[in-house]
Amino acid sequence: MPVCPKRYLFYIAQNYAYAMLRPLQQVIKARGDAVYWFLEGSEVDPKHLRGDELCWQSVNQVIEWQPDAVFVPGNVVPSFIPGLKVALFHGFDTGKRKSEGNKGHFAIRDCFDLYCTQGPSSTARFQELAQQHGHFEVKETGWAALDPLFQTQSGNPFDSTDGRKTILMCSTFSKHISCARQLFDTVKRLTTSGEWRWLIQFHPKMDPEVVAMYRSLESEHCQFIETDNVLPLLTAADAMLCDTSSIVLMFLMQHKPVVTFNNKMPGPHLYNITDESKVHQALTHVLMQPPELINAIKQYTEHIHPYTDGHSSERVLAATDELLAKGTSHLKAKPSNIVRHLKMRKKLAYWKL
Known part of the structure; x- marks a missing residue:
C-alpha cells in the first residue's frame, strides 16, 4: 500500500x-x-x-x-x-x-x-x-x-571582487551587552578609511535609533543589510566584529576569526577586546589567520556542532x-x-x- x-x-x-x-x-x-x-x-x-x-x-x-x-x-x-x-x-x-x-x-x-x-x-x-x-x-x-x-552555493549577492578584505559587523539587541552604540565612532572612522569593505547587520529587535545611526554609514565601503537570511553574509566575510550574539558561533563554523567586544564568555576561540581603541589592531591581527586562533576555533566548533556534511x-x-x-x-x-x-x-x- x-x-x-x-x-x-x-x-x-x-x-x-x-x-x-x-x-x-x-x-x-x-x-x-x-x-x-x-x-x-x-x-x-x-x-x-x-x-x-x-x-x-x-x-x-x-x-x-x-x-x-x-x-x-x-x-x-x-x-x-x-x-x-x-x-x-x-x-x-x-x-x-x-x-x-x-x-x-x-x-x-x-x-x-x-x-x-x-x-x-x-x-x-x-x-x-x-x-x-x-x-x-x-x-x-x-x-x-x-x-x-556546508553546501556549495552560487550567486552570493554580498561577494566582492575588489580585492579588499570584508568585515561583517553584527550585534545583539540587548542593551547591556550590545557593542553597537559604544563602537559607533570607531566603526564610522574605519568604514570611512576604505581599508576594508564592511557589511553591517543587526538583530531584528535592535533599537531603531541604533539602526539609523549605522545606516548613515552606508557608502562605497560600507553596506547596511536587513535580511531574514544571514548565511550569505557569513560566507562573504573574512572576519567578524561582534559582542555576545549567537551569530558569532555561526560565523565560527566556517573556521573564520571573530573579534568580540566585551564578550560574556570569552575563550581561546575568540579574540576578545575591552577597549574600543583596539578594534583596528584586533581586526588586522585576526585577518592574518593566526594558527593558534584558527586551531582553537576548530576545536571549539567540533564541540558545539561537529556536523559539516x-x-x-x-x-x-x-x-x-x-x-x-x-x-x-x-x-x-x-x-x-x-x-x-x-x-x-x-x-x-x-x-x-
Whole structure:
C-alpha cells in the first residue's frame, strides 16, 4: 500500500526563522511530504513567504489539518496545536541569557516532545534534563539551519571582487551587552578609511535609533543589510566584529576569526577586546589567520556542532519520524502551565476547548 504523505507544520515567531527552516523544508518536499507555515504574531512579516510556500492563516485551519509534527525554532509552542512538538532552537548557547538571570538555551518550558540538539556541548545537558523531567526525548542531529553553510552555493549577492578584505559587523539587541552604540565612532572612522569593505547587520529587535545611526554609514565601503537570511553574509566575510550574539558561533563554523567586544564568555576561540581603541589592531591581527586562533576555533566548533556534511535536516526528520513511529506513551505527561497556556490563547485569539 502507498504511504500517505506526512504533514509538517513550521511554527515561527520571528522573521529570522524563515531562513532557519527552509533547509528542512527542502528535504521534506523532496521526499514528497507536505509543509505548511504558521506565523505566530505581528513580529512575523508574511511578505517573506515565497510564492511556493503554503501558510495557514488561523489556528482552526491548523487543527483541522492535523499536522504530524510541529517544528519550532523558538522557545514555546501552544499545547492546543496538534502534532509532535520538536524544538530546533534559534541559535547557539552564548551564555548571554545566564547574565540576565535565566537558564537561556537550556530552559525547559514544558512545550516539546523532542529536542534536536546541535552538538556535544548541548546534548549532554539536555539528556540530563530529559532524565530529570521525563516528558521529552533528546537527539543530537546538528542544526538544520546551518546546512546551506556546508553546501556549495552560487550567486552570493554580498561577494566582492575588489580585492579588499570584508568585515561583517553584527550585534545583539540587548542593551547591556550590545557593542553597537559604544563602537559607533570607531566603526564610522574605519568604514570611512576604505581599508576594508564592511557589511553591517543587526538583530531584528535592535533599537531603531541604533539602526539609523549605522545606516548613515552606508557608502562605497560600507553596506547596511536587513535580511531574514544571514548565511550569505557569513560566507562573504573574512572576519567578524561582534559582542555576545549567537551569530558569532555561526560565523565560527566556517573556521573564520571573530573579534568580540566585551564578550560574556570569552575563550581561546575568540579574540576578545575591552577597549574600543583596539578594534583596528584586533581586526588586522585576526585577518592574518593566526594558527593558534584558527586551531582553537576548530576545536571549539567540533564541540558545539561537529556536523559539516550539510545533512542535519535529514537527521532531524529521521529523529522526528522515529518518535512518531514509537509514540510518546513512554513519556510523562507535560506539566500544565496554566499562565503560559492562557497567554498563548490570548495571543492567538483562540478560546475553543
